[in-house]
Amino acid sequence: MAIDLKTKALKKSLFVFHLSTGSCNNCDIEILDCLTPRFDIERFGMVLVGSVKHADVLLVTGIGTIKNAERIKKLYEQMPKPGFVVAIGACACTGGIFKEGYQMAGPIDKIIPVDVYIPGCPPKPEAMIAGIVKLLEKIK
Amino acid sequence: MEIIEQVKEKFKSKIKSVFFHNEKRVYLEIDKEDLIDVVKFIFHDLDARFITASGIDNLKDMEILYHFSLDSDGIVISLRVFIDRDNPCIESITSIVKGALNIEREMYELLGIKFLNHPGLKRFLTDEFPEGFYPLRKDSPGRAEQ
Amino acid sequence: MKKVIVPIGPYHSLFEEPEYFALYCDGERVVDIEWMAGYNHRGIEKLSESKHWDQVTFLIERICGICSTSHPIAYCNAVEDLAKIEIPERAKYIRSIVGELERLHSHLLWVGLAGHFLGYNTVFMWAWKYREPILDIMEMVTGNRNHYAMMKIGGVRRDIENEDIDIIKKILDELKGKLEMLTGAVLDDPVLAARLKGVGVLTKQDIKDYGAVGPVARASGVDIDVRRDNPHAAYNLVEWKVITCQDGDVFSKAVVRLLECFESIKIIEQSLVRLKKIKGDIAIEVRYIPSGEGIGRYEAPRGECYHYVRSDGTSRPVRHKIRAPSYVNIPTFKASCIGETIADVTIILAGIDPCYCCTERAITVYDADTRKKLFDGKDLMKLSQEKTRKIKKQLGFKEK
Amino acid sequence: MDIMVYYFIGIPFIAGLFCLLLPDKWKTLMWAIAFDVCLVLFGYFVYFFDKIPALTGNLFVWDGLTNFTLLGVSFFGLIISLYSYNLTIDFLNRYYGFLLLTVASGIGVSVSNNLLLMAVFWGILAITLYMMINLGGSDAAYPAKKTFIMVGGSDSFLILGIAIVWVLTGVLNITEMHIEIDRALAACGFLSFVIAAFTKAGAMPFHSWIPEIAENAPVSVMAFLPASIDKLLGIYLLARVCLNMFSYHETMWFLLRLVGALTIVCAVFMALIQHNMKKLLAYHAVSQVGYMVLGIASANSVGVVGGLFHMLNHAIYKCCLFLGAGSVEEKTKTTDLDQLGGLAGMMPITFVSFLFASFAISGIPPFNGFFSKWMIYQGLVEAGKSGEPSWILWIVMALIGSGLTLASFMKIIHAVFLGQKSASIEKKDIKEVHWTMFVPATILSLLCLCFGLFYFQIPLSKFFLPIMRIDNMEYILNLELPLLLIIAGIILGFVIYPMFMPRKRRIAPVFIGGEKQEEEMRISGTEFYNVIRDTRFLKTMYVAAEKKITDLYEVLKSTVLYFTEGFRVIHTGILGTYLTWILFGTLVFLYIFIRW
Amino acid sequence: MKKLFIDYEICNRCPGCVVKCSYVFHPANNGITAVREEIAFFFACRRCDDYPCVNACPNNALERENGIIRRSNFLCISCKSCALACPFGTIPVDILQYLTERCDICMGNRLNEEDRFICVKSCPYGALKVVDDEQLKEMKNLHTIGQHIIVKVINWLEIYQIQEK
Amino acid sequence: MDIIKIFLLILGSFVIFGISGMISGWLDRKITARLQWRIGPPWWQNFADFLKLTGKETVIPDRANEFLFFLSPAIGIISVVITGAVLLSGIFYKPARWDLFIFIYLMMIPSITIFLAGAASGNVLASVGAGRELRLLLSYELPFILALLVPVVKYHSAQISEIMNYQMMYKINVGYISGLIAFIVGLLAFQGKLGYVPFDVSEAETEIAGGTFVEYSGVLLAMFKLTKWILLSVGVTFFVIYFLGGFHNLITGILKYLLVLLLIVLIKNTNPRLRTDQILRFSWGWLTILGFFALILSLAGF
Ligand code: SF4
Numbered sequence A: 001m002a003i004d005l006k007t008k009a010l011k012k013s014l015f016v017f018h019l020s021t022g023s024c025n026n027c028d029i030e031i032l033d034c035l036t037p038r039f040d041i042e043r044f045g046m047v048l049v050g051s052v053k054h055a056d057v058l059l060v061t062g063i064g065t066i067k068n069a070e071r072i073k074k075l076y077e078q079m080p081k082p083g084f085v086v087a088i089g090a091c092a093c094t095g096g097i098f099k100e101g102y103q104m105a106g107p108i109d110k111i112i113p114v115d116v117y118i119p120g121c122p123p124k125p126e127a128m129i130a131g132i133v134k135l136l137e138k139i140k
Numbered sequence B: 001m002e003i004i005e006q007v008k009e010k011f012k013s014k015i016k017s018v019f020f021h022n023e024k025r026v027y028l029e030i031d032k033e034d035l036i037d038v039v040k041f042i043f044h045d046l047d048a049r050f051i052t053a054s055g056i057d058n059l060k061d062m063e064i065l066y067h068f069s070l071d072s073d074g075i076v077i078s079l080r081v082f083i084d085r086d087n088p089c090i091e092s093i094t095s096i097v098k099g100a101l102n103i104e105r106e107m108y109e110l111l112g113i114k115f116l117n118h119p120g121l122k123r124f125l126t127d128e129f130p131e132g133f134y135p136l137r138k139d140s141p142g143r144a145e146q
Numbered sequence C: 001m002k003k004v005i006v007p008i009g010p011y012h013s014l015f016e017e018p019e020y021f022a023l024y025c026d027g028e029r030v031v032d033i034e035w036m037a038g039y040n041h042r043g044i045e046k047l048s049e050s051k052h053w054d055q056v057t058f059l060i061e062r063i064c065g066i067c068s069t070s071h072p073i074a075y076c077n078a079v080e081d082l083a084k085i086e087i088p089e090r091a092k093y094i095r096s097i098v099g100e101l102e103r104l105h106s107h108l109l110w111v112g113l114a115g116h117f118l119g120y121n122t123v124f125m126w127a128w129k130y131r132e133p134i135l136d137i138m139e140m141v142t143g144n145r146n147h148y149a150m151m152k153i154g155g156v157r158r159d160i161e162n163e164d165i166d167i168i169k170k171i172l173d174e175l176k177g178k179l180e181m182l183t184g185a186v187l188d189d190p191v192l193a194a195r196l197k198g199v200g201v202l203t204k205q206d207i208k209d210y211g212a213v214g215p216v217a218r219a220s221g222v223d224i225d226v227r228r229d230n231p232h233a234a235y236n237l238v239e240w241k242v243i244t245c246q247d248g249d250v251f252s253k254a255v256v257r258l259l260e261c262f263e264s265i266k267i268i269e270q271s272l273v274r275l276k277k278i279k280g281d282i283a284i285e286v287r288y289i290p291s292g293e294g295i296g297r298y299e300a301p302r303g304e305c306y307h308y309v310r311s312d313g314t315s316r317p318v319r320h321k322i323r324a325p326s327y328v329n330i331p332t333f334k335a336s337c338i339g340e341t342i343a344d345v346t347i348i349l350a351g352i353d354p355c356y357c358c359t360e361r362a363i364t365v366y367d368a369d370t371r372k373k374l375f376d377g378k379d380l381m382k383l384s385q386e387k388t389r390k391i392k393k394q395l396g397f398k399e400k
Numbered sequence D: 001m002d003i004m005v006y007y008f009i010g011i012p013f014i015a016g017l018f019c020l021l022l023p024d025k026w027k028t029l030m031w032a033i034a035f036d037v038c039l040v041l042f043g044y045f046v047y048f049f050d051k052i053p054a055l056t057g058n059l060f061v062w063d064g065l066t067n068f069t070l071l072g073v074s075f076f077g078l079i080i081s082l083y084s085y086n087l088t089i090d091f092l093n094r095y096y097g098f099l100l101l102t103v104a105s106g107i108g109v110s111v112s113n114n115l116l117l118m119a120v121f122w123g124i125l126a127i128t129l130y131m132m133i134n135l136g137g138s139d140a141a142y143p144a145k146k147t148f149i150m151v152g153g154s155d156s157f158l159i160l161g162i163a164i165v166w167v168l169t170g171v172l173n174i175t176e177m178h179i180e181i182d183r184a185l186a187a188c189g190f191l192s193f194v195i196a197a198f199t200k201a202g203a204m205p206f207h208s209w210i211p212e213i214a215e216n217a218p219v220s221v222m223a224f225l226p227a228s229i230d231k232l233l234g235i236y237l238l239a240r241v242c243l244n245m246f247s248y249h250e251t252m253w254f255l256l257r258l259v260g261a262l263t264i265v266c267a268v269f270m271a272l273i274q275h276n277m278k279k280l281l282a283y284h285a286v287s288q289v290g291y292m293v294l295g296i297a298s299a300n301s302v303g304v305v306g307g308l309f310h311m312l313n314h315a316i317y318k319c320c321l322f323l324g325a326g327s328v329e330e331k332t333k334t335t336d337l338d339q340l341g342g343l344a345g346m347m348p349i350t351f352v353s354f355l356f357a358s359f360a361i362s363g364i365p366p367f368n369g370f371f372s373k374w375m376i377y378q379g380l381v382e383a384g385k386s387g388e389p390s391w392i393l394w395i396v397m398a399l400i401g402s403g404l405t406l407a408s409f410m411k412i413i414h415a416v417f418l419g420q421k422s423a424s425i426e427k428k429d430i431k432e433v434h435w436t437m438f439v440p441a442t443i444l445s446l447l448c449l450c451f452g453l454f455y456f457q458i459p460l461s462k463f464f465l466p467i468m469r470i471d472n473m474e475y476i477l478n479l480e481l482p483l484l485l486i487i488a489g490i491i492l493g494f495v496i497y498p499m500f501m502p503r504k505r506r507i508a509p510v511f512i513g514g515e516k517q518e519e520e521m522r523i524s525g526t527e528f529y530n531v532i533r534d535t536r537f538l539k540t541m542y543v544a545a546e547k548k549i550t551d552l553y554e555v556l557k558s559t560v561l562y563f564t565e566g567f568r569v570i571h572t573g574i575l576g577t578y579l580t581w582i583l584f585g586t587l588v589f590l591y592i593f594i595r596w
Numbered sequence E: 001m002k003k004l005f006i007d008y009e010i011c012n013r014c015p016g017c018v019v020k021c022s023y024v025f026h027p028a029n030n031g032i033t034a035v036r037e038e039i040a041f042f043f044a045c046r047r048c049d050d051y052p053c054v055n056a057c058p059n060n061a062l063e064r065e066n067g068i069i070r071r072s073n074f075l076c077i078s079c080k081s082c083a084l085a086c087p088f089g090t091i092p093v094d095i096l097q098y099l100t101e102r103c104d105i106c107m108g109n110r111l112n113e114e115d116r117f118i119c120v121k122s123c124p125y126g127a128l129k130v131v132d133d134e135q136l137k138e139m140k141n142l143h144t145i146g147q148h149i150i151v152k153v154i155n156w157l158e159i160y161q162i163q164e165k
Numbered sequence F: 001m002d003i004i005k006i007f008l009l010i011l012g013s014f015v016i017f018g019i020s021g022m023i024s025g026w027l028d029r030k031i032t033a034r035l036q037w038r039i040g041p042p043w044w045q046n047f048a049d050f051l052k053l054t055g056k057e058t059v060i061p062d063r064a065n066e067f068l069f070f071l072s073p074a075i076g077i078i079s080v081v082i083t084g085a086v087l088l089s090g091i092f093y094k095p096a097r098w099d100l101f102i103f104i105y106l107m108m109i110p111s112i113t114i115f116l117a118g119a120a121s122g123n124v125l126a127s128v129g130a131g132r133e134l135r136l137l138l139s140y141e142l143p144f145i146l147a148l149l150v151p152v153v154k155y156h157s158a159q160i161s162e163i164m165n166y167q168m169m170y171k172i173n174v175g176y177i178s179g180l181i182a183f184i185v186g187l188l189a190f191q192g193k194l195g196y197v198p199f200d201v202s203e204a205e206t207e208i209a210g211g212t213f214v215e216y217s218g219v220l221l222a223m224f225k226l227t228k229w230i231l232l233s234v235g236v237t238f239f240v241i242y243f244l245g246g247f248h249n250l251i252t253g254i255l256k257y258l259l260v261l262l263l264i265v266l267i268k269n270t271n272p273r274l275r276t277d278q279i280l281r282f283s284w285g286w287l288t289i290l291g292f293f294a295l296i297l298s299l300a301g302f
């Protein structure tokens, strides 16, 4: 019962940490856009936090360059569990237009386990919210 | 175009060729020994703004284009310098233009051109790759040996 | 000198992108800064050598999400310069409109983020709220909120319909009032002024030394603007003026950006009026890209985008050099940040409006080795899989 | 009883002289002598506390204040000698010898009723202080000289005061005096005494010797003399002067308060920016004097009790802090804050005792410092009620001083124990110090807590209320409820907290934006207050302070030197020779005096 | 003067060119395709009256200049419609490349001397040769493109011209 | 004294101020959101946050000093609960025997625990935050004290119960000019204690990534959040009691509470973050001058 309550609370209160790993920063801008009046993800209890130690969800954008790969892993390790990873944008899901890039160590799911993929270049904020709703369904 | 005349006047034989792509785009070819003088003149006396430098690998040699903008006329002057490919080194212009610091660093990193008297010729973009890996060189093996 | 490194980044909420500034501090005072880049390095310069001229526009767009039409414009200018193409008038106006809309949204975005960095979230929210209608226009006109895919060598890809023009005008009119309010709120706030005035001052000499461009330069009284100096698109066909400030501090940068918004609106409105009258193609047909070299410039929201392309007559560039505005603006931190406090450094860095994506475009190598070994697609796939596996295996992957 | 007093003074005195004669190598023997003597004395004073009948003789006085001071002196002697077990300095014989001599003369000062006798002991204290500082090696020579000249100079003020008092009243017995400050001469006499007390205790502007010696004198000496014994005795004298000898006078007392408040604030500002742990502690040793002065000068019972209580508390926690600093220095060989860091894990006991003492000195409830400060505030409020005009100013200064104290101690805590390890510490294999070093500190820190939690039961009702002859202090009881709440809160907290203790734990690297940890990513904490230093107004002050214009000694020195260039030739310049003569002369003087 | 000789009779039969090329300004450049494209349009094309290829091109990439087909390197999307449309099958599909290639007949820069003309060495069918004028003397049906390329091909242009007459 | 009563008081304070703190925290977020044209979180948001954090794993940084890392949240929470209990004690004990000074000192402890937490984390960013927290403490403490001393000067007593009685008898403290000024100064200084904008330098998410709390996660973070919420509630309650005449009438009391809360949130949302040196200059300059001015006024009887 207590566990149940905590899971429920988790669903209602996701702290997201934004991790950009070689993106074109459009996805990142759109993530920030989610915070702003039109989309306002705080309605759902989501807050953007500055430290990965507070986070429940990593929002990963970008192709995951070689320079980033080990850092992403480190950050994933630092995130307190239960924690989830959302790959945002074509880049994070597949590599997108930079797929042939030499620097590419990703896509992200090659580096860390990904729970939800949100494709698009960039995905619209609505899509991101929809993706996170999918994530909520996944949390048990 | 008087400005180009001025440059020609000043350096005469040192300007190996002048090429007008159109009236706003001028390419001047010079020797690498004369670079500093010409840059000094263009940067200080003509009060041009340094835009950037593009390094190009021609296999036979390397080419560096120093782009300067004369903002009041909207003219872009590109100084073309050819340097030896086997031993690519050239005087750094950072002593004149501070802003060239990172631009030259990048060229060093991606093309392997050594800039003499550059204050901090370190890699900063691809420092995870092995030494001697110059991706923008045309004969670059394509991937660093791992 | 005792060195204390305070790391700013790479994954830091100050930046949307990963970037690492090692601040060498003495107390709160920053005595030196080291800039480590490469986290976002995707190798676009190299990638573009293996893409079709037309594909490159899309790639270039993805240099960055904020200047996502500035780089294409500069690139198209470069290719048009190379091929000596004159674009139709209608295309010129549309380019200006899209470019200026982007400037609007980008400046608002900056104002918001600057507020956010200062902990002034109200400004952040307000600015971004006012930015939304612009994105709406964008979506209406181009079909996407951010990567518009509007530019094309020889013109533009999509037209702006007459019916849309009225709607755009209406939205802009509404926006103007709100913008005025926001400008007032930001510029008259004494606390903001206390925070921003006299901070991170760049002198004219600094600007010249570092070759800084855009609002950063204009805030220091350096009157440069490629739109005026080297006219392209429709900028010489409409009335507007270049905003400059003399102080060179972060506050003037804010002033310049906010006032530029009004100029942008002016440009857009005039262009829209003209656009209605002009009939004709939106693009000319480009058949051949001859060999040669070309230079393209465009005044992106953050300053001059500079593209140099060289062609050998095939359907892809031989060399594509991109100099994004932030690449020359960021190093000015050497002049403006040293001696300031950490808190100021963050806002000074933000004042440059840096985004690092564009500074890190340069490489990506995927040449098949033509001399020694030929990989085919499958080999490459295998190799890359192997590599990924390898990376996966060794946590803390390192070459050699 | 008289005869006992001779023993109290004589035993340590003789033991001290004996130690001086012993060869340097017999470490343990000397230690045993010192320790045992102090133990016996302390045991005696504890056992006979309250049981010794009050005594007011020609030469000696024995009342509540004496009782308390004696307890203090012997206690700190005990603590320090325990701590010194593993001490590694040259001339240990001198160390223990002078330690015992100090104890002896400390006892002497506090029991003497005759002012001249007191002056003699006072003089011996100055000498032993000088000698003990000198043990710090050649670097300590200059500060030692400075100290000697300052403290010695204050002795002459004492003598001057005695002379004035003699002229005024014709008696030399403290207990028989009640002087109205109605004339200039009386005021001069009062001020002379006060200067003597201030110099000893280290109130501004006579403080400059304390920070000066801090860096070079052995830490245990710092802990013993300026931190505890000198405070006890200096404030003892002040209390005697203010309570017994002179009667209340508006202007004079105002002056005292002013000095007290200024001392608090100025010294704490200096402390804030120090980079050396010992020096920082020394400045606090100065700053805290201000509270005591303020308390005693509040001229009402709550305040005076607060001041005396604070004196005790200060001696306890400052001693503990110095001992902690000593332990750190023992292990790391440095007290430079920039080079320390992250010691908490390696020296947990030292850390906790240091932390407690820091809380105490910053006045965090429920540590003892809070209660004495609180009483001082109450005293000031009371003073305000009875018409003291600027009481609120003193309160503000005292409160802000307390805030600043907290800030500077947190800085030490960060720089020494928390934060990240510095490169030099990372290399060394540092462990907890020997038990003889941490036990004294632990005892003291527990005392801090104990005197806080049971502030009424032990220190107040045992020591101070009897001294002031107050039976009922309603005000003090005011604290009872909050205190109970605090205790209950802590108990509840520590009962409930384990239930909340995170069950799922994992150790992971620190988050620094994903970057790799580098050695330089370390804030030592010394720069915390650079901002304050750079503030426009304060900057000029600090610059001035660095030029030592606030240092009375330096100012006087430069003026005197200007005049005395010519006399230099006659001096051999070997200070030790002079001192031996002085010591010898004082002994002769003492002998004559006692006979007479 | 050395010239690159292409025997288009052999070459034309080849389903997909596999030669290596030492022109390295582009990754995986196969310069010979560019040459073959030129040959195809110059010599192999039958010059139809109604240009089925031009009409078939969905992107308007083909145009006719003086009767010779020219493919725009910018517009072609490599859909191969023209190859299908050509009734004579004169356009080999592998020359219709989206990313066009370049052959500089190894006149430009090469790192090593032996890198020159590696197309010749790597053509499995022997369609390529480096020749000098002496060797060319005996051969028939030779045509030159520019100064450096010699093609051995039955020139449909001539036939066309004959028909015209 | 009755032990049970004491413990009840502590527990009561924990529950009352915990819940009202969470609600206040939510109000803060909600009002902020409304000011920014957002909808904002639902009322149970802070409860959900708290509950979720308790269910999460705690990540201990490898360079931390574990002892303090675990201890400081506990001290923090205990200190604010005790402060709350001291405030509440007026309900049980009449007249409540406690005075201003203990309140001032108790209110310092949360800042210290935040500092200790940062210092114990072994992280540079946290260290920077910790340093800033201290500077912040230094800066706002002086005006805070000055502001709180104004009624003391007025009534010549540091006893809060007496001050309350005087307010009942005459008029509430903000009714006097000096009291009003003191209230404003105190509120601004309290903003610093709460670590709200413009004084949120020690957390400064966009500068040092959460500052002192950067390493905290799970239960420990939850405790700090709770500490902050309770601090908010306790502080506002204190202001209501000390300056606005207290809760004698529950309805007006709550209205007063909301008013003070609204003021705090408004200040928070209409200012950017200041730099530490600016904070220092502001609070040791303007605020202190104002504070002294209020003191002088109250000495003069206004
Ligand atoms: S159709 Fe949509 S999803 Fe598909 S490539 Fe185009 S934009 Fe992407």
Ligand code: SF4
Pocket (backbone or CB within 6 Å): A022, A023, A024, A025, A026, A027, A028, A061, A062, A088, A089, A090, A091, A092, A096, A097, A120, A121, A122, A123, C062, C065
């Ligand atoms: S998916 Fe598209 S928008 Fe997102 S980072 Fe990648 S390129 Fe940019």
Ligand code: SF4
Pocket (backbone or CB within 6 Å): C063, C064, C065, C066, C067, C068, C071, C300, C302, C324, C325, C326, C353, C354, C355, C356, C357, C358, C359
């Ligand atoms: S400056 Fe660069 S990163 Fe920033 S918006 Fe423009 S292109 Fe993008």
Ligand code: SF4
Pocket (backbone or CB within 6 Å): E010, E011, E012, E014, E015, E016, E017, E018, E019, E032, E123, E124, E125, E126, E127, E128
């Ligand atoms: S050159 Fe050789 S491989 Fe290429 S198409 Fe001709 S015959 Fe085939």
Ligand code: SF4
Pocket (backbone or CB within 6 Å): E056, E057, E058, E059, E060, E061, E062, E071, E075, E076, E077, E078, E079, E080, E081, E082, E083, E096
């Ligand atoms: S392959 Fe090219 S030229 Fe041929 S039909 Fe297709 S687009 Fe036209």
Ligand code: SF4
Pocket (backbone or CB within 6 Å): E077, E079
């Ligand atoms: S492959 Fe190209 S030509 Fe064919 S349908 Fe797709 S976009 Fe059109």
Ligand code: SF4
Pocket (backbone or CB within 6 Å): E044, E045, E046, E047, E048, E051, E052, E053, E054, E069, E085, E086, E087, E088, E089, E090, E091
């Ligand atoms: S269809 Fe074939 S033969 Fe006819 S013109 Fe076109 S390419 Fe030549």
Ligand code: SF4
Pocket (backbone or CB within 6 Å): E004, E020, E021, E022, E023, E030, E031, E032, E102, E103, E104, E105, E106, E116, E117, E118, E119, E120
């Ligand atoms: S001649 Fe040289 S450039 Fe031309 S295809 Fe052969 S190898 Fe390539």
